[in-house]
Amino acid sequence: xxxxxxxxxxxxxxxxxxxxxxxxxxxxxxxxxxxxxxxxxxxxxxxxxxxxxxxxxxxxxxxxxxxxxxxxxxxxxxxxxxxxxxxxxxxxxxxxxxxxxxxxxxxxxxxxxxxxxxxxxxxxxxxxxxxxxxxxxxxxxxxxxxxxxxxxxxxxxxxxxxxxxxxxxxxxxxxxxxxxxxxxxxxxxxxxxxxxxxxxxxxxxxxxxxxxxxxxxxxxxxxxxxxxxxxxxxxxxxxxxxxxxxxxxxxxxxxxxxxxxxxxxxxxxxxxxxxxxxxxxxxxxxxxxxxxxxxxxxxxxxxxxxxxxxxxxxxxxxxxxxxxxxxxxxx
Amino acid sequence: xxxxxxxxxxxxxxxxxxxxxxxxxxxxxxxxxxxxxxxxxxxxxxxxxxxxxxxxxxxxxxxxxxxxxxxxxxxxxxxxxxxxxxxxxxxxxxxxxxxxxxxxxxxxxxxxxxxxxxxxxxxxxxxxxxxxxxxxxxxxxxxxxxxxxxxxxxxxxxxxxxxxxxxxxxxxxxxxxxxxxxxxxxxxxxxxxxxxxxxxxxxxxxxxxxxxxxxxxxxxxxxxxxxxxxxxxxxxxxxxxxxxxxxxxxxxxxxxxxxxxxxxxxxxxxxxxxxxxxxxxxxxxxxxxxxxxxxxxxxxxxxxxxxxxxxxxxxxxxxxxxxxxxxxxxx
Numbered sequence: 001x002x003x004x005x006x007x008x009x010x011x012x013x014x015x016x017x018x019x020x021x022x023x024x025x026x027x028x029x030x031x032x033x034x035x036x037x038x039x040x041x042x043x044x045x046x047x048x049x050x051x052x053x054x055x056x057x058x059x060x061x062x063x064x065x066x067x068x069x070x071x072x073x074x075x076x077x078x079x080x081x082x083x084x085x086x087x088x089x090x091x092x093x094x095x096x097x098x099x100x101x102x103x104x105x106x107x108x109x110x111x112x113x114x115x116x117x118x119x120x121x122x123x124x125x126x127x128x129x130x131x132x133x134x135x136x137x138x139x140x141x142x143x144x145x146x147x148x149x150x151x152x153x154x155x156x157x158x159x160x161x162x163x164x165x166x167x168x169x170x171x172x173x174x175x176x177x178x179x180x181x182x183x184x185x186x187x188x189x190x191x192x193x194x195x196x197x198x199x200x201x202x203x204x205x206x207x208x209x210x211x212x213x214x215x216x217x218x219x220x221x222x223x224x225x226x227x228x229x230x231x232x233x234x235x236x237x238x239x240x241x242x243x244x245x246x247x248x249x250x251x252x253x254x255x256x257x258x259x260x261x262x263x264x265x266x267x268x269x270x271x272x273x274x275x276x277x278x279x280x281x282x283x284x285x286x287x288x289x290x291x292x293x294x295x296x297x298x299x300x301x302x303x304x305x306x307x308x309x310x311x312x313x314x315x316x317x318x319x320x321x322x323x324x325x326x327x328x329x330x331x
Numbered sequence: 332x333x334x335x336x337x338x339x340x341x342x343x344x345x346x347x348x349x350x351x352x353x354x355x356x357x358x359x360x361x362x363x364x365x366x367x368x369x370x371x372x373x374x375x376x377x378x379x380x381x382x383x384x385x386x387x388x389x390x391x392x393x394x395x396x397x398x399x400x401x402x403x404x405x406x407x408x409x410x411x412x413x414x415x416x417x418x419x420x421x422x423x424x425x426x427x428x429x430x431x432x433x434x435x436x437x438x439x440x441x442x443x444x445x446x447x448x449x450x451x452x453x454x455x456x457x458x459x460x461x462x463x464x465x466x467x468x469x470x471x472x473x474x475x476x477x478x479x480x481x482x483x484x485x486x487x488x489x490x491x492x493x494x495x496x497x498x499x500x501x502x503x504x505x506x507x508x509x510x511x512x513x514x515x516x517x518x519x520x521x522x523x524x525x526x527x528x529x530x531x532x533x534x535x536x537x538x539x540x541x542x543x544x545x546x547x548x549x550x551x552x553x554x555x556x557x558x559x560x561x562x563x564x565x566x567x568x569x570x571x572x573x574x575x576x577x578x579x580x581x582x583x584x585x586x587x588x589x590x591x592x593x594x595x596x597x598x599x600x601x602x603x604x605x606x607x608x609x610x611x612x613x614x615x616x617x618x619x620x621x622x623x624x625x626x627x628x629x630x631x632x633x634x635x636x637x638x639x640x641x642x643x644x645x646x647x648x649x650x651x652x653x654x655x656x657x658x659x660x661x662x
Contacts, residue, residue, distance in 0.1 A: 034644060041638030265633040272632050275643035276615065281608050301603050302596040307372030312606035313365060316660055326653045 004032050008039040011142050016115060019142045023117055026134045029282075034275070037134060043141035045264065047083070050247055051149045051165025053187070058171045059197040061086070063234040063243070064150050070244055071146055072113055080146050081113040083139030085132055087151040115139065129163050130274055133267070136164060162190045163267065166260060167250045169193045169243065172211075174203035188214060191227045193246045199231040199239065225253050283328040291324060335363050339370040342473050347446060350473045354448055357465045360613075365606070368465055374472035376595065378414070381578055382480045382496030384518070389502045390528040392417070394565040394574065395481050401575055402477055403444055411477050412444040414470030416463055418482040446470065460494050461605055464598070467495060493521050494598065497591060498581045500524045500574065503542075505534035519545060522558045524577040530562040530570065556584050614659040622655060 002010070002018075004025070010018030022040070026033045050067070052060045064084060073079040117135060136147045151161050162168055170191035188211075196208050208229045215227055228246045232239025254260035288294045297315070300306040315321050333341070333349075335356070341349030353371070357364045381398070383391045395415060404410040448466060467478045482492050493499055501522035519542075527539050539560045546558055559577045563570025585591035619625045628646070631637040646652050 034640060037640040038638070038644060041640045044638070045635065265635070268632050268635065268639045269629055272629070272639035272642050273612075273615065275640055276646055277608070277612050279643070279647050280611055281604075284604065284607060284611075298600055298603070301599050304376065304596070304599065307369070307375070308599045308603035309365060309368040309372045309606055311603050312610070313369055315607055316610050319657070322657045322660065326650070326657060329647055329653065 004035045005039060008036065008141075011040070011138070012043065014112075014143065016112065019115060019138065020117075022138055023135050026138060027119070027131055029278075033134075034279070037137060037275075040138055040141035044137035045140060045268075047136070047140035047144050047147045048251065049136055049147045049149060049164060049166045051151070051161040051168045052171055053151050053161050053168065053190075054171035054195075055173075058173045059234050060150050060171045063169075063171055063195065063197060063232070063240070064148050066234045066237055066240040067148060067244060068114060070240055072111060075111050075113060079113065081144045082115075083136070083142070083144035083147045084114065084116040085135050085139070085147065085149050086116070086118045087132055087149065115142070115144065129161075130271075130278075132164050133271060163270065166254070166263065167192045167247050169195055169247065171195045171197050172207065173198045174201045174207045192225065192250045193243065194227055194229040195239075195243055196229060196231050197234055199233055204231055224257070225250060225259075279329070280325075284325060287321075287325050287328050294321065335366045336370060339367065339472075342371075342469070343374065345443075345474065347443065350446060350469065351448075353469055354466050357469060358450070358462055360609070364465075365610070368468060368606075371469055371472035375468035376471060376599075378467070378471035378475050378478045379582065380467055380478045380480060380495060380497045382482070382492040382499045383502055384482050384492050384499065384521075385502035385526075385528075386504075389504045390565050391481050391502045394500075394502055394526065394528060394563070394571070395479050397565045397568055397571040398479060398575060399445060401571055403442060406442050406444060410444065412475045413446075414467070414473070414475035414478045415445070415447040416466050416470070416478065416480045417447070417449045418463055418480065446473070446475065460492075461602075461609075463495050464602060494601065497585070497594065498523045498578050500526055500578065502526045502528050503538065504529045505532045505538045523556065523581045524574065525558055525560040526570075526574055527560060527562050528565055530564055535562055555588070556581060556590075610660070611656075615656060618652075618656050618659050625652065 002021070004022075007018045007022050007025075011022055022036050025036050052064055054060055064086075068082050068084065071080050071082050117139075119131060119135070132149060132151075136149065139147050149161060149165055168190050170187045170193070172194065174196055194208075194211050196204050196211075198204070208231055211229050215229075228249070230239055230242045230246055232243055234240060251260070254263070288298055294315075297306065297311055301308050301311050333352070335353075338349045338353050338356075342353055353367050356367050383395055385391055395417075399413050399415065402411050402413050448470075450462060450466070463480060463482075467480065470478050480492060480496055499521050501518045501524070503525065505527055525539075525542050527535050527542075529535070539562055542560050546560075559580070561570055561573045561577050563574055565571060582591070585594070619629055625646075628637065628642055632639050632642050
């Protein structure tokens with residue numbers, strides 16, 4: 001197995017296999033992941049991250065494909081390179097290609113300027129947003145000017161995408177009730193751009209008007225940005241140019257107002273805190289596994305003889321346990 | 332403001348207001364939350380927790396209401412007491428009553444044996460599952476023999492309900508595509524009982540047969556439990572007795588096989604670890620806020636002058652920072 005440093009060198013030279021291997025390392029977490037991120041971080045943070053979220057079946061993948069094709073300009077020299085991270089928190093698969101991605105990869109297979117990665121599990125200690133964050137950093141370090149993040153947006157995941165993306169595109173379809181579900185799922189608050197996809201279907205114009213009405217009633221986003229609503233048919237390519245223009249306008253407005261730098265600054269701080277916390281958490285697990293006294297305490301908790309909250313307070317008040325914990329970090 | 336200890340005493344005497352205040356404390360986290368949980372924990376862990384999850388609009392609330400009415404037997408003396416935790420991760424509201432709960436509360440308002448709590452935000456450091464876990468502990472300590480947990484199940488939340496519930500009931504409706512969404516959302520793997528609600532609608536029998544077919548193809552759950560599929564109409568009460576019987580059968584099978592104790596034991600360990608980790612995380616935030624050297628480092632991270640991963644590794648390798656961190660815990 002190649003060393004982390006040589007993988008990073010390979011990745012910086014543009015080797016796709018090295019990038020893929022580094023992503024696998026980062027997904028697995030562990031000490032090599034930290035090393036890989038440390039080496040890549042100086043080259044990261046430069047890509048523009050566009051998040052696509054919305055209910056299942058809204059055509060996010062098709063839109064991401066169409067946006068990718070547009071950005072790549074048929075593979076023309078100097079066209080921006082694109083990394084795609086497709087997150088499906090409901091899938092147990094990770095690291096490989098899901099069914100939809102195989103079809104997708106066929107389209108972009110011959111284009112070395114596009115790299116696609118699917119992630120299916122919840123990620124390790126930190127959950128999906130952290131892993132997505134890190135994979136995006138690697139993609140940026142490998143020279144991708146755009147990172148497109150695609151995630152199913154019902155439940156909590158769509159809130160997570162905000163933590164990772166510079167611009168959040170919410171993709172809807174004109175089915176009845178979609179508006180209500182959108183509001184229920186909290187998508188109104190996170191959308192920088194709305195896309196009503198499959199706009200040839202009945203109700204598309206009405207849904208667009210409903211969204212615009214709700215937006216006028218709500219508070220404007222940071223930097224006085226009012227999310228535009230774009231009608232599109234990603235499958236035929238109709239409206240894709242308008243989506244790209246809306247994203248570019250949001251980017252421009254955020255650069256102008258300083259909001260982009262604020263988002264990124266907040267994101268960097270959060271990455272720092274999470275990395276420290278996760279390492280502390282891992283060393284706590286290691287300590288318990290190797291420390292007879294703590295092991296006995298955990299067994300009492302498991303049997304219900306000690307309640308978990310009292311035990312936690314006891315550990316936190318015990319200097320000798322804390323010192324052993326820290327000693328593990330220093331190793 | 333009453334002390335935590337006197338609130339706990341009040342709650343143990345059956346005072347609803349004391350319970351409500353303790354739940355608010357626990358939702359807010361902080362040192363009083365830990366104290367409340369420590370005092371309540373010896374009385375907790377005794378209720379049976381039933382989780383209800385499924386897509387929006389599947390009629391979970393109505394089913395939870397019908398199950399509650401059934402358990403309460405019209406408020407008969409000696410009927411089990413019921414606590415309900417309704418979790419809507421998409422709602423920004425917490426601590427109060429959501430629209431649906433007001434209607435609901437009217438039904439159970441006169442019954443002191445039913446306590447209903449809505450939670451809308453994602454929770455603090457630990458997220459919703461942790462907060463739900465702790466609120467369930469308080470409800471049990473207050474003498475609720477049953478805790479019913481209701482959560483919108485698309486995205487990640489339905490996986491979280493498994494961490495908290497003894498029996499997971501997945502509620503579906505016979506709309507086309509529901510089966511596919513169920514599989515996509517990973518609900519097949521977590522259901523102990525399936526309910527096809529609104530079973531008067533077309534396709535109910537077909538959906539039930541599809542689920543049964545998929546279950547036969549899949550792996551059996553722990554303890555050889557095969558999730559039954561129950562047709563119901565929660566609104567009229569049809570099938571509710573069968574849902575209750577299926578939950579009771581699952582409970583019996585888990586008690587028999589030892590799986591219930593294994594689930595609970597795992598849950599206690601996880602509560603212990605999370606409580607320690609969250610306290611460590613909070614003290615890290617406090618340390619950064621009060622420590623000039625760390626504050627300067629965070630500012631460099633924010634400005635992009637130091638990358639977050641290198642900074643994290645630096646902190647973790649710095650004994651003096653770690654000692655200051657621990658010193659905060661000892662205070």
